[in-house]
Amino acid sequence: xxxxxxxxxxxxxxxxxxxxxxxxxxxxxxxxxxxxxxxxxxxxxxxxxxxxxxxxxxxxxxxxxxxxxxxxxxxxxxxxxxxxxxxxxxxxxxxxxxxxxxxxxxxxxxxxxxxxxxxxxxxxxxxxxxxxxxxxxxxxxxxxxxxxxxxxxxxxxxxxxxxxxxxxxxxxxxxxxxxxxxxxxxxxxxxxxxxxxxxxxxxxxxxxxxxxxxxxxxxxxxxxxxxxxxxxxxxxxxxxxxxxxxxxxxxxxxxxxxxxxxxxxxxxxxxxxxxxxxxxxxxxxxxxxxxxxxxxxxxxxxxxxxxxxxxxxxxxxxxxxxxxxxxxxxxxxxxxxxxxxxxxxxxxxxxxxxxxxxxxxxxxxxxxxxxxxxxxxxxxxxxxxxxxxxxxxxxxxxxxxxxxxxxxxxxxxxxxxxxxxxxxxxxxxxxxxxxxxxxxxxxxxxxxxxxxxxxxxxxxxxxxxxxxxxxxxxxxxxxxxxxxxxxxxxxxxxxxxxxxxxxxxxxxxxxxxxxxxxxxxxxxxxxxxxxxxxxxxxxxxxxxxxxxxxxxxx
Ligand code: F6P
Numbered sequence: 001x002x003x004x005x006x007x008x009x010x011x012x013x014x015x016x017x018x019x020x021x022x023x024x025x026x027x028x029x030x031x032x033x034x035x036x037x038x039x040x041x042x043x044x045x046x047x048x049x050x051x052x053x054x055x056x057x058x059x060x061x062x063x064x065x066x067x068x069x070x071x072x073x074x075x076x077x078x079x080x081x082x083x084x085x086x087x088x089x090x091x092x093x094x095x096x097x098x099x100x101x102x103x104x105x106x107x108x109x110x111x112x113x114x115x116x117x118x119x120x121x122x123x124x125x126x127x128x129x130x131x132x133x134x135x136x137x138x139x140x141x142x143x144x145x146x147x148x149x150x151x152x153x154x155x156x157x158x159x160x161x162x163x164x165x166x167x168x169x170x171x172x173x174x175x176x177x178x179x180x181x182x183x184x185x186x187x188x189x190x191x192x193x194x195x196x197x198x199x200x201x202x203x204x205x206x207x208x209x210x211x212x213x214x215x216x217x218x219x220x221x222x223x224x225x226x227x228x229x230x231x232x233x234x235x236x237x238x239x240x241x242x243x244x245x246x247x248x249x250x251x252x253x254x255x256x257x258x259x260x261x262x263x264x265x266x267x268x269x270x271x272x273x274x275x276x277x278x279x280x281x282x283x284x285x286x287x288x289x290x291x292x293x294x295x296x297x298x299x300x301x302x303x304x305x306x307x308x309x310x311x312x313x314x315x316x317x318x319x320x321x322x323x324x325x326x327x328x329x330x331x332x333x334x335x336x337x338x339x340x341x342x343x344x345x346x347x348x349x350x351x352x353x354x355x356x357x358x359x360x361x362x363x364x365x366x367x368x369x370x371x372x373x374x375x376x377x378x379x380x381x382x383x384x385x386x387x388x389x390x391x392x393x394x395x396x397x398x399x400x401x402x403x404x405x406x407x408x409x410x411x412x413x414x415x416x417x418x419x420x421x422x423x424x425x426x427x428x429x430x431x432x433x434x435x436x437x438x439x440x441x442x443x444x445x446x447x448x449x450x451x452x453x454x455x456x457x458x459x460x461x462x463x464x465x466x467x468x469x470x471x472x473x474x475x476x477x478x479x480x481x482x483x484x485x486x487x488x489x490x491x492x493x494x495x496x497x498x499x500x501x502x503x504x505x506x507x508x509x510x511x512x513x514x515x516x517x518x519x520x521x522x523x524x525x526x527x528x529x530x531x532x533x534x535x536x537x538x539x540x541x542x543x544x545x546x547x548x549x550x551x552x553x554x
Pocket of ligand 1: 156158159208209210211212213217270271356
């Protein structure tokens with residue numbers, strides 16, 4: 001991997017963008033729409049059943065041209081091709097990054113260190129499919145001869161968020177007998193609440209952990225096994241526990257038969273893993289045909305990302321717009337606002353995907369960066385957000401680019417409710433962009449008949465500055481294929497931004513330190529001697545916790 005010599009901010013295209021920013025930073029979007037009546041046609045793009053409208057952004061043709069110049073100068077296309085070719089672009093772990101291979105239908109061998117990885121991918125998909133058929137048909141039975149009704153995925157991070165988000169998104173496709181559950185939090189309350197609601201005879205546990213060393217997952221897995229053994233016998237574990245991992249020794253040590261273990265490779269990053277065997281819960285829920293549709297949607301986005309020119313490339317466009325705000329407008333966050341009930345876990349899924357990938361301050365060559373990197377990703381169901389945090393987006397002091405995501409055709413037959421929902425999508429992005437001027441607000445207040453004193457008090461409070469950028473993503477319907485398109489779109493957006501910032505987006509050293517310290521603290525919580533080998537705050541908290549633990553709360 002050739003080291004990039006210059007810093008991002010020394011690149012000619014970055015310098016040109018900085019100059020351009022000074023010229024355009026105060027331009028108003030309503031003015032731009034007035035000058036460019038065809039902005040929607042110019043700045044929107046469709047791929048299969050997914051439409052991206054990016055016209056409500058503070059950009060013009062010059063901005064976009066400069067942004068794409070920068071993408072070329074930073075080598076986005078070259079790095080993309082290396083990723084798809086299986087080069088070891090995760091340089092700190094010397095690994096390829098090939099979640100795209102999991103959804104490839106190509107016959108052309110894909111070599112990682114000399115070995116074609118595609119046959120193993122296909123073989124595991126078939127094993128998963130055969131297992132899913134048995135669970136779904138009822139052929140696979142629990143220890144008392146009953147079909148499985150409840151499936152519990154025990155995992156955390158990428159081994160939880162993807163399966164949970166997808167199972168929720170594709171709820172209308174879930175087998176009617178199956179109820180899906182996700183246990184990630186090590187807080188015993190979560191295990192209690194779930195296990196109390198289950199019947200051991202008809203429950204299947206999937207222990208999903210790439211490393212099979214993750215404390216939270218193994219703790220919950222042991223809790224589930226102990227709970228199961230209150231009703232069943234050791235020899236019946238095989239019918240109720242399966243594992244998904246890259247670590248077969250640890251799976252065997254836990255007591256799961258390797259025949260009931262589903263595998264994937266270390267070149268699948270945790271946050272990119274639901275396309276692999278980590279997606280077993282998804283496959284059980286929606287069946288193998290729907291799972292292949294999910295993969296097919298992602299593959300369609302992969303092909304688009306590889307083949308479309310940068311100027312018409314959806315992930316690149318989203319990446320460059322986010323970059324523009326992050327670098328020059330100093331936006332610190334990116335809001336993800338789904339207006340589809342079933343996409344309600346998408347914001348937390350994308351938090352891990354983006355923030356674990358690009359939340360870094362040292363570049364891939366080990367040099368501290370002198371520019372902002374990954375944004376804070378946050379969000380919530382948009383319609384609920386309107387009644388809580390949208391106030392700040394509209395009138396606060398922060399600059400918050402937002403992505404609105406909605407489905408044109410609902411799964412619900414309540415068309416009128418869907419139209420209400422959609423009217424809010426369109427109205428919110430319009431309001432953010434247009435705002436409401438002092439004159440318009442004065443007129444509105446006058447028309448409402450308020451007295452002049454009230455008018456003067458309210459007038460400044462009711463003005464909306466507007467000029468807040470947003471993208472709108474419309475899916476024809478939330479189908480497996482379209483969900484695949486959407487998730488792969490964000491994956492490649494994150495990848496592209498990582499290249500711009502010269503980061504290794506595929507390691508996550510930042511999660512290690514806290515884990516290591518917790519290992520030291522845990523035995524101290526169970527010891528009796530006074531703890532004094534931390535800082536004063538941590539010592540104080542540990543000692544206070546121990547003193548207070550056994551005293552009943554008042
Ligand atoms: O702590 C972060 C992390 O390593 C994530 O990257 C990963 O998705 C998660 O933990 C779970 O890891 P595992 O699948 O190995 O249990």
